[in-house]
Amino acid sequence: MSSDVTGSGRGRPEPIRAVPVRHPGRWVAVVVLAVLAAMFVHMVVTNKAFQWPMLFDNILSVPVVRGAVTSIELTILAMIIGIALGVVLAVMRLSPNPILAAAAWMYIWFFRGVPRLVLCVLFGNLGILYSRLEFGLPFDHQLGALFGIDLNARLFGVNAVTLLSGFTAGLLALAMSEGAYMAEVVRGGIQSVDPGQAEAAQALGMRRPLLLRRIVLPQALRVIVPPTGNETIAMLKDTSLVAYVPVTNELFFQLQHIGARTYAIFPMLVAACIWYLAMTSVLMIGQHFLEKRFSRGHGPRAIRLRGARSAGAGGAVGTEVDT
Amino acid sequence: MSDEDAGGVAQAQVPADPDRYMVVADNVHKSYGRSQVLRGIDLAVAPGEVTCVLGPSGGGKSTFLRCINHLEKIDAGRIWVGGELVGYRQVGDRLHEMREKEVAAQRSRIGMVFQRFNLFPHLTAEQNLIEAPCRVRRIRRADARTRAGELLTRVGLGDRGGAYPAELSGGQQQRVAIARALAMDPELMLFDEPTSALDPELVGEVLQVMRDLAASGMTMVVVTHEIGFAREVADTVVFLDGGVVVESGPPSQVLENPQQERTKLFLSKVL
Numbered sequence: 186m187s188s189d190v191t192g193s194g195r196g197r198p199e200p201i202r203a204v205p206v207r208h209p210g211r212w213v214a215v216v217v218l219a220v221l222a223a224m225f226v227h228m229v230v231t232n233k234a235f236q237w238p239m240l241f242d243n244i245l246s247v248p249v250v251r252g253a254v255t256s257i258e259l260t261i262l263a264m265i266i267g268i269a270l271g272v273v274l275a276v277m278r279l280s281p282n283p284i285l286a287a288a289a290w291m292y293i294w295f296f297r298g299v300p301r302l303v304l305c306v307l308f309g310n311l312g313i314l315y316s317r318l319e320f321g322l323p324f325d326h327q328l329g330a331l332f333g334i335d336l337n338a339r340l341f342g343v344n345a346v347t348l349l350s351g352f353t354a355g356l357l358a359l360a361m362s363e364g365a366y367m368a369e370v371v372r373g374g375i376q377s378v379d380p381g382q383a384e385a386a387q388a389l390g391m392r393r394p395l396l397l398r399r400i401v402l403p404q405a406l407r408v409i410v411p412p413t414g415n416e417t418i419a420m421l422k423d424t425s426l427v428a429y430v431p432v433t434n435e436l437f438f439q440l441q442h443i444g445a446r447t448y449a450i451f452p453m454l455v456a457a458c459i460w461y462l463a464m465t466s467v468l469m470i471g472q473h474f475l476e477k478r479f480s481r482g483h484g485p486r487a488i489r490l491r492g493a494r495s496a497g498a499g500g501a502v503g504t505e506v507d508t
Numbered sequence: 509m510s511d512e513d514a515g516g517v518a519q520a521q522v523p524a525d526p527d528r529y530m531v532v533a534d535n536v537h538k539s540y541g542r543s544q545v546l547r548g549i550d551l552a553v554a555p556g557e558v559t560c561v562l563g564p565s566g567g568g569k570s571t572f573l574r575c576i577n578h579l580e581k582i583d584a585g586r587i588w589v590g591g592e593l594v595g596y597r598q599v600g601d602r603l604h605e606m607r608e609k610e611v612a613a614q615r616s617r618i619g620m621v622f623q624r625f626n627l628f629p630h631l632t633a634e635q636n637l638i639e640a641p642c643r644v645r646r647i648r649r650a651d652a653r654t655r656a657g658e659l660l661t662r663v664g665l666g667d668r669g670g671a672y673p674a675e676l677s678g679g680q681q682q683r684v685a686i687a688r689a690l691a692m693d694p695e696l697m698l699f700d701e702p703t704s705a706l707d708p709e710l711v712g713e714v715l716q717v718m719r720d721l722a723a724s725g726m727t728m729v730v731v732t733h734e735i736g737f738a739r740e741v742a743d744t745v746v747f748l749d750g751g752v753v754v755e756s757g758p759p760s761q762v763l764e765n766p767q768q769e770r771t772k773l774f775l776s777k778v779l
């Protein structure tokens with residue numbers, strides 16, 4: 186290209202053919218790693234404790250596959266609830282209403298501070314606390330006793346054991362914890378949007394809910410979506426925690442159960458690794474494309490917004506805009 | 509009238525009648541923390557008039573403009589737009605803050621154009637124009653699109669309705685931003701340095717749109733450094749510095765024959 190521009194009349198010089206730098210360190214590393222890999226393969230093949238036949242017999246058995254489906258269901262449901270909760274919490278956290286902001290802060294503080302495993306076990310044991318879950322005025326019996334009447338203001342109630350079955354308890358634990366993390370992700374996304382956008386919307390007479398929904402959140406998506414993909418991958422792995430609620434039809438529980446029953450503990454753990462690796466690999470591929478998609482078109486548009494002066498003239502700069 | 513009498517008692521200067529002017533600012537004060545940005549601004553803009561606000565950087569021009577549509581709350585004084593107190597309701601001799609809904613209704617009648625355009629980047633030019641009319645004014649989509657087409661044609665971009673802001677030049681973006689504000693049929697237009705972020709060769713096209721708008725009878729308050737534009741288009745030029753109006757009057761007076769030292773100094777620097 187440059188030869189056209191300069192046009193000095195001199196011919197193109199001969200291309201450079203230099204001797205490349207040698208990297209002896211790389212060869213040492215290759216040898217060391219090859220030896221280690223061979224040792225690993227040797228152990229895997231010769232150590233009888235791996236019980237490979239056991240693994241192959243069980244890894245695709247019906248309860249295990251059902252367990253995997255349960256894990257996927259849990260992931261999807263927990264993420265849907267978690268994302269919805271996260272959006273609500275993030276909006277509350279950034280609300281001018283200090284009560285709402287404080288409430289959201291408390292929620293996030295609690296659910297980010299308590300480990301998911303502890304939450305799962307905790308939710309699994311909520312039945313100890315309440316035989317029935319009831320909705321109504323608080324302290325109604327106590328207040329009634331005060332005035333000597335038999336006041337019962339329970340509006341409706343459900344049996345806690347039916348509501349908090351293992352699956353529901355595990356789902357709630359994961360979803361509510363996810364809500365706290367998603368709240369931070371969404372908050373970061375909202376705050377990444379140029380405040381001038383909200384200002385322009387306000388100047389047009391839009392109110393906060395409308396401008397959040399139509400102007401700010403759509404632009405925040407670019408920042409929100411990639412970490413949400415990561416959260417989903419993490420969630421898939423964390424569904425293994427509900428084995429301790431316990432959720433008996435879940436993948437990890439099933440594999441451990443088979444392992445305990447057949448005294449083939451280790452093969453079943455290896456099977457768990459294979460299952461989770463397979464599932465997260467699929468998600469990671471999705472995540473890769475998600476990130477590509479959401480970083481595209483960002484550059485020129487962002488530059489144009491910030492430095493309108495520098496990017497003013499060329500109308501062709503930002504043509505690869507997604508619709 | 510009664511609110512005005514109440515206000516008149518406390519002040520030496522009687523403010524302009526808010527019912528006869530599009531904008532009246534009466535002794536407006538505003539501070540950020542301990543720094544006083546506006547220190548008693550008086551201003552009256554008659555319907556159909558163009559007022560250009562000049563002044564050095566940091567003088568409080570943007571802040572004052574943002575107070576007119578209540579993007580900033582003022583600490584003392586009063587602002588009326590179209591005869592209505594901005595941001596507050598007078599009940600007896602007390603002011604009540606307006607709800608967000610009422611403030612939004614007031615803002616929807618005031619168009620604002622920003623230095624950095626602030627177009628919605630995820631929407632096309634046309635979508636930028638119909639978003640607020642459809643969702644705030646609840647105008648039918650088809651009608652809003654027709655109107656958007658007319659407005660884009662008026663700013664010389666009739667064929668670019670489908671373009672995203674990133675696909676438009678700065679001057680084109682600013683013209684879309686003006687059209688977006690006009691789509692709400694405002695009675696007043698505020699401009700905050702609309703050409704300051706533009707390459708010099710793109711300034712003209714935006715000023716031309718503003719000239720046409722002024723000629724069509726729109727009431728405008730324009731913060732600008734374009735002295736030529738002010739001289740040609742403004743009915744009144746206001747020189748604002750240190751949070752006060754140093755000098756105001758017709759351009760022939762303020763620009764050609766300034767009385768105040770600060771005005772003279774500023775004009776000698778920018779001309």
Ligand SMILES: Nc1ncnc2c1ncn2[C@@H]1O[C@H](COP(=O)(O)OP(=O)(O)OP(=O)(O)O)[C@@H](O)[C@H]1O
Pocket residue numbers: 540545563564565566567568569570571572
């Ligand atoms: N949100 C804010 N918080 C604190 N100080 C502010 C804020 N906005 C403006 N100021 C200060 O108020 C003063 C006036 O600012 P303003 O933007 O109104 O000036 P301006 O006349 O528009 O200047 P310019 O020509 O640079 O736009 C400045 O000193 C600025 O630092």
Ligand SMILES: [Mg+2]
Pocket residue numbers: 569570571700701
């Ligand atoms: Mg300014």
